[in-house]
Amino acid sequence: MPSEAAVIEAVPAAPPKSRRWETRRNIGDKVYKWILTVAAVSVLLIIAGTIYELTMGSRQSIAAFGLRFFSDSNWDPGRHLFGALPFILGTLYSSFWALVLALPIGLFTAIFLSEMAPRWLERPVSFMVELLAAIPSVVYGLWGLFVLQPFLVKYFEGPIANGPLAALPIFGGTANGYDMLSASVILAIMVLPYITAVSRDILRAIPRTVREASYALGATSWETIKGVVLPYARAGIIGAVMLGFGRALGETMAVTMVIGNAPIFKTDLFSSGYTLASVIANELAEASGLYRSALIEIGLCLFLITLVVNAAAKLLIYYTAQDLNATGGKK
C-alpha cells in the first residue's frame, strides 16, 4: 500500500472543472458521467436503504414496546417479552473489557514500532500484527472454544473462583469458560491490530522537530515519548481506541461462540451473557412476526451505535492527521 503522504503528493492539481465534462459534450461522455454517478450514488443508497429497511422492519416492535424496549431486561420469545437491555449492556461491557486489555498492549506496541524498533524488525512485526486482522471471526471463535476457554478455566477462572478474590463483584459466576471473560479476551485480540496500526501511523506523523526540541531541552527518550509525543497524538489515539471499540461492538461470530448466549446481564466476568450481534446471529433465521421485528430493531440499535462511534473516531483521526500533515511529518 502506498503511504498516505505519497498518495497526496502524487495527486495532480485538479484541472479546471470546465475541461472535464463541460466542453466535450458528446453522447459517450454523458453516458460515462451518468454511469459513474449511478455507481457513486449507490453507495449512499445502500447506507440510506439500510437505515430505511431496518426502521421499517422494526416498526412492529417500536409500536409494541416504544422506549421500554431499551430499558426492559426480559427477553422471552415464548411469552412475547422482548427487552433489549441485556444485549445492549452485554455488548458495551464485553467491548469495554476488550479495550481495557487491548489498549495498553496496542499502544505500547505502537510506541515500540514507531519510536524504538529498528527498521528490519519494525516491518515484519507490523506485518504480523496486521495479519491478526486478516483472520476471520469464525476462526477466532473456533480457537476460543478449543484453546482459550480451557486455558482460561484451568489457569485463571478456576484458581480465582476458588480463592479469596471470588468475593469481588467482577469475579462471580461459574468458571466454565462460556462467559464475558472469554468474549472480552477474544475481542481484545481482534481489535488489537486496529488500535496498533492507527496509533502507529499517528505517532509516525508527529513532526521530527517536536521530538528534537524535547531532546534539546535535555529530555530522555522516554520523557520525550511520555511528555511530548503522546500528548501531541492524544486526539488521534483516542480516535484509534474508538475505532477499535466500533469493531468490537459489531463483532459477531467469535463472541457468539464463547459468550454463553444467556439473555441476562451480570457484571461478573465468569457469567454467561449475550450481545446485540450474537442474538441476531442465533435467532433471526427462525424468527417471525413480532419476534423478527424485535431482532431487526436490535440490528438498528447496533447499527446506530457503531455509526456514531465510528464517525466520531474517523473525524478524530482525520483532524489529527490533518493537523500533523500541516506541520510536516517525521518521514
Next chain:
Amino acid sequence: MAGVAASATIVAVTALVFVLLYILIGGIGSMNFSIFTQGPVPMGQEGGGLRNAIIGTLILISIACVIGLPIGILGGVYQLETNTTFSRTLRFFTDVMNSIPSIVMGIFAYLIVVLPAAEISPGHAFSAFAGGVALGFLMIPTVMRTTEEILRLVPVALRDASLALGASQWRTTLSVILPSARGGIITGILLALARIAGETAPLLFTAFGNLDFNVRLDRPIDALPLNIFNYATSPYENLHHLALAGAIILLAIILVLSIAARWALKGQLQD
C-alpha cells in the same frame, strides 16, 4: 519503559503465533482427501467432508463480485473524476460503510432479498443470491477506496496525452487510465475478497447453509465459514476435526488472496 513497550509487542505477536499455530497443527492433522470429495453426513456419524461448502463459498464469492465490483470500481473512477463537496462527502460515507458491522449488512440483504422471496414463493426464503448480495455490499468500500487511490497515481500527463489525441473522457478512462492502473485495482479486489471469504454472520440468515449439494442461486447454499461455525459448536469430536480442516482451508484461501494482492501491487509499482 522500553522493556514495557517491547513486552507489549511480544504479547501481540505471541497472540498471533498461538492462533495460527493451533489452526495449522490441528488443521493439518485433520486433513484428508475425502474432505474435498464428500458432502456432509448426519451429525454424530463418522466421515463427511466440506466439498459442498467449498463450492458454495466459491459461488457466493462469484455473486458478490458481480454485484460489488462494478459499483466499487466505477465509484472509484467517479472519485477520481470529480472534486466536489459531494465527492468528499461520498468519501466519508464510503468509510462509514466500511465500518458497518457485517451482520447489519446481512440483515439488509435479509430484508430486501430473503423476505420478498418468501412472499413470492413460500418455503423458498433463503438463497445463495441473498448471501451473495450481502457479501457484494461488504466488498464495495474496499474496492472503491483502493481503486481511487491507485488511479490517483497514474500520471496526469498520460491522461492529457490521450485527451490531446482527441479521445473522449470515457475512452481515456477505459483504454489508458484503467489499464495502466490494472495491478493496483486487482490488489483492491483481492483484498476485498480476502475480507469477505471468511464472513459468517451475514450468511446465517441469507445463504443459510444446506445439507444437500446445491448450485442453484435461488436455493440455500452451504459455505465454508458456516460449516466451521456449525461443526465447532457441535458436541462431536469428528466434526471438530472437520471444523479445523475448514479453518485451515479458509486461511489458505485468504493467505493466497493476500499474497496475490501484494504481488499484483508490486508489479504495478515497478511498471
